[in-house]
Amino acid sequence: MRPGGTSVQPLIEPIDNASEIVKVLTLHGGFNTNAVILGTTLLGIAAGVIGAFALLRKRSLTADALSHATLPGIAGAFLIATALGYSGRSMPVLMLGAAITGVIGVACIHLILQHTRLKEDAAIGIVLSVFFGIGIVLLSVVQTSKTGSAAGINHYIYGQTAAMTRSDAYLMGTIGVIASLIALVMLKEFMVVCFNEGFARSTGMPVWLIDSILLGLVVLITVSGLQAVGLILIVAMLIIPPAAARFWTDRLWRLVLISAFIGGLSGYGGAAISAIFPRKPAGSVIVLVAGSLFLVSMLLAPTRGVLADTARRIRLRLLIARDHVLESLYEIELGIANSMHPHASWWLIRLMSLRGWIKQDPHGLVLSESGREQGKRIHRNHRLWEQYLVSYADIAPTHVDWSVDQVEHVLSDELIADLEAALLERGISIPASNGGRA
Amino acid sequence: MTQTVLTESESPRSILDARPEHSADSPISVHAMTVAYSRKPVLWDVDYDAPSNALVAIVGPNGAGKSTLIKACLGLIPRAAGTVEFWGQSYKQARSKIGYVPQRESVDWDFPVSALDVVCMGRYRKIGWCRPVTKHHKLAAMDALERVGMADFAKRQISQLSGGQQQRVFLARALTQEAELYFMDEPFAGVDAATERAIIEVLRELRANGKTVIVVHHDLQTVPEYFDYALLLNMRVVAAGPVSEVFTNKNLHKTYGGRLTLLAEASEAVARAAGGN
Numbered sequence: 001m002r003p004g005g006t007s008v009q010p011l012i013e014p015i016d017n018a019s020e021i022v023k024v025l026t027l028h029g030g031f032n033t034n035a036v037i038l039g040t041t042l043l044g045i046a047a048g049v050i051g052a053f054a055l056l057r058k059r060s061l062t063a064d065a066l067s068h069a070t071l072p073g074i075a076g077a078f079l080i081a082t083a084l085g086y087s088g089r090s091m092p093v094l095m096l097g098a099a100i101t102g103v104i105g106v107a108c109i110h111l112i113l114q115h116t117r118l119k120e121d122a123a124i125g126i127v128l129s130v131f132f133g134i135g136i137v138l139l140s141v142v143q144t145s146k147t148g149s150a151a152g153i154n155h156y157i158y159g160q161t162a163a164m165t166r167s168d169a170y171l172m173g174t175i176g177v178i179a180s181l182i183a184l185v186m187l188k189e190f191m192v193v194c195f196n197e198g199f200a201r202s203t204g205m206p207v208w209l210i211d212s213i214l215l216g217l218v219v220l221i222t223v224s225g226l227q228a229v230g231l232i233l234i235v236a237m238l239i240i241p242p243a244a245a246r247f248w249t250d251r252l253w254r255l256v257l258i259s260a261f262i263g264g265l266s267g268y269g270g271a272a273i274s275a276i277f278p279r280k281p282a283g284s285v286i287v288l289v290a291g292s293l294f295l296v297s298m299l300l301a302p303t304r305g306v307l308a309d310t311a312r313r314i315r316l317r318l319l320i321a322r323d324h325v326l327e328s329l330y331e332i333e334l335g336i337a338n339s340m341h342p343h344a345s346w347w348l349i350r351l352m353s354l355r356g357w358i359k360q361d362p363h364g365l366v367l368s369e370s371g372r373e374q375g376k377r378i379h380r381n382h383r384l385w386e387q388y389l390v391s392y393a394d395i396a397p398t399h400v401d402w403s404v405d406q407v408e409h410v411l412s413d414e415l416i417a418d419l420e421a422a423l424l425e426r427g428i429s430i431p432a433s434n435g436g437r438a
Numbered sequence: 439m440t441q442t443v444l445t446e447s448e449s450p451r452s453i454l455d456a457r458p459e460h461s462a463d464s465p466i467s468v469h470a471m472t473v474a475y476s477r478k479p480v481l482w483d484v485d486y487d488a489p490s491n492a493l494v495a496i497v498g499p500n501g502a503g504k505s506t507l508i509k510a511c512l513g514l515i516p517r518a519a520g521t522v523e524f525w526g527q528s529y530k531q532a533r534s535k536i537g538y539v540p541q542r543e544s545v546d547w548d549f550p551v552s553a554l555d556v557v558c559m560g561r562y563r564k565i566g567w568c569r570p571v572t573k574h575h576k577l578a579a580m581d582a583l584e585r586v587g588m589a590d591f592a593k594r595q596i597s598q599l600s601g602g603q604q605q606r607v608f609l610a611r612a613l614t615q616e617a618e619l620y621f622m623d624e625p626f627a628g629v630d631a632a633t634e635r636a637i638i639e640v641l642r643e644l645r646a647n648g649k650t651v652i653v654v655h656h657d658l659q660t661v662p663e664y665f666d667y668a669l670l671l672n673m674r675v676v677a678a679g680p681v682s683e684v685f686t687n688k689n690l691h692k693t694y695g696g697r698l699t700l701l702a703e704a705s706e707a708v709a710r711a712a713g714g715n
Contacts, residue, residue: 026515056549192559196545202512203563203615250550250595314489357476 003108014408032169036161037271039169039230040286044237044267046176047225048259049183050217051238052245056194056252057214061121062106064235066129066215069105069223070098071135071231074156075142083143089152091168092114095223098156102219105131121339122393153191159230159283161271175224179217180260190214191252227270231284236290244294247301262297266290308415320409321348326357330375340365381408384419384430391428444448447554455715462526465619465650468510468564470668471520473503473510479710480506482674484520486617487488493641495655495681497670499694503542504654505669507619512538525621537617539608541624546599552590553607560614575614586662602633609637620644620651623684642688661685673702675682 021346023029027037054060077097078088086093105127155163183190192200193210201207218238225234245258270286299306324341325348331337348393349365352358357371367375386405411419423430460467464487473481481503488494496504509515510521513529524532537560557579558571565575583589586606591599596607605625612620627639641664644651652669655661661668662681670676670684670693677684677692 188562188565188569188571189567191555192562193549195549195551195556196540196559197541198509198514198544199538199559199611201514202536202540203560204533205562246550250597251552252550252555253548369651 021276023041025272029275032166035166035169036164036228036276037268039164039171040175040271040282041264041269042176042267043221043225043228044176044241044270044286045259045264046180047221047234047259047267048241048245048261048263049180049238049256050214050221051156051240051263052237052242052256052259053183053190053194053214053253054111054218055242055246057190057211058216059218060235060239060371061124061224062215063218063238065109065131065217066106066232067234068128068135069131069311070226071132071157072138073097073099073101073135074137074226074231075103075138075153076102078142078153079138079145082167084380088341091227094156095226096121098223098226100218101131101135101214102222106215127239128147155230156226157230157232158281159226159228159233161228161274164227172224172228175220179220182213183217184256186210187253187256228267228282230281231287233283233287236287237266240287240290240294241266244290244297247297247304250304262290262293267294314382316409318348321345322357323374323409324351325349325352326367326371326375327378329358329365330372330379333367333372333375334379378408381411381416384416384423385411387423387428387430388419391426392422440557460521460523460526461487462523463490464488465516466652467523467526468511469521471507471510471522471678473506473515474518474519474708475506476709479518479705480673481510482672483688484675485570486675486678488650488652490650491645492650492666493645493663493664494540494557494650494652494667494669495665496652496657496669496671497655497661497693498676502672502693504671505623507622508654512536512621514541530581535618536616537615537620539612539613539620539622539625542605542622542627547604547647550597551596552592553583553588553596553599553603553610554579554595556607557614560611560618563615568596578614579610581609581653585613586610586640587632595598600630600631605629606633606636609640613640618649620649622651622653624654626653626660658690682690 020029024033024037026035029037049061051063054063066309072183074094074097077094080097081090081093082088088094093213108122108127108131112118118126152163154206162298164328189205189210190207194206197207200210219281221238222234227239241263242255242259244262248258249255264379266286266289269289270282274280274285297305301307308350321344323421325344328337328339328341332340349358352371355361356368357374358365388411420430460469466486468486471481472479478518479513480501484507496507498504500691506515510517511529512676522529524536529536554576558575560582561571561575561578561696565571580589580592583592586609588606588610591603591607595605599607605627609622609625626634629637641651643654644662644665655665662685665681667679668685669678670680670689674692677689688706
């Protein structure tokens, strides 16, 4: 807690040469700078952990309304404290005010949902904007008042690490650690409530209490991040790290850890960068770091990432094109088809002969031994599925070709066995597995 | 407001017939229960005593209030009127003896947990607050997965399971609750043949061990084969008792009768009067 002093010296001085940058990043940039970077990192970790549960409980936008609803509390707490003769800039006082109106804002959302037919998005939008509006009005009162220390209050909107004291940073870090520990201890309870609320309640879990604890943790993160990140962007620290982490894993505890890591890295990177360039507001730098990590995760993550997904789709399309070429070559050999499948582009043919499926022959393309096996299999799958559709699904024989072309490549061995059984059961002759038609 | 309307509609009937009190040996005894969803009554004045050690099917058309009946019994949605007792006790007292399989569609299956994680949720109450899931409980969960034929899928993320496999995971979770009375909300909806066999096998096993299972069921054809008792429901109890007695054409016609019943119309009227649609 800071003594009643009113003027604040920026504790982080501008730095402009490269070795200084390295010093800041490696935590050699001075005691105060380190305190702020450490505090912001811990806050980022906590926001990542708690944000993961808020995201899974689909409460991220409620957190946004909550953070906007803190502004009237901040301005109000400042006015009241100053009127009573205390320092209006005491961090704990402002945080208390912020928490009070933030929670009132969330309560208003619940009241609107309970007593009207409005949906959640409308309720959140109304509460967010009205509370923020009240806050701006109160802020204008603060700024026209004669108290000289008023200037710093609007830092809470966009965040300004440069204006933080060491004790502010310690407070922020401590709250971050405590909030993370509470969330980790309650992982199991949060998990069941997020996944299946009805079941949790049927076993006698007090869902309202667990939700209230989660809300309390979100409030803690929001109010302790006001100074460093600012109330407009703090919600990003709750949403972006878990959303990015989701690309990397499908286990909850890993999601929480990765989210904490991304949150911590964003907090660290953002605070360090804004320590190097003090005119850059820390909040937006933190969010930009988090946003970059999100982008990387979205694009590059294995299996769930966009690139991996695209690669999978291209692979499947290639596989289907290859199968079509093999099938039509096989059917040409059998004499039941006489033209090549339109998928047979020159580079596909090239690729397939490199892999040894087909060979170039004086008379044109012919199948290799392995290619013939493959073509036979596809041809048979095609027939099986076609007969199944015609006999079971009552689809006209002239209409089955498209759906067969899609399905024949993805049939698993089990599914083929089931198909054979189903057809035999109806006494329908199935193509022999040694090729040709039965 | 809705409550007053409904309570008033109660009073003349309770004079007309003296209905049985809760029976203490029935696993679940519902008395004069009325339930409304956002001002619209969906269940009127339900009286029901379930037999013990039996498989009971709740059947009725869409919107008949089948799921609502289960949820109201479990206290998941508020009752406008009426009482529910389990072996003569309140739900709170009897909770540890009750298992629940919610509708499969009621959850987001892209949730980042494995099949085993989901099944372990059935043990959370036994484990207690803020304590980790110990090996003992994981073994119990594995055992339940084994019973529904899903042991090989324990480590799979739940979105990678087919609909029928997901349903079996839910069933396994209820099994780990080690209850005496189970409520299952449409466990057979949209499942494959293997899952249907697995579920019915588990149901019979439960009955053989003296449990009672109350199942919301859609497929009328299989009711006589799978169940001993039936509760025919369409906003009210149309008939309840042994399948051989109550599963008659006349009762089914009354339950599924094409036209809007007066009850449904009255519900709409209540909703409108309360400032509804």
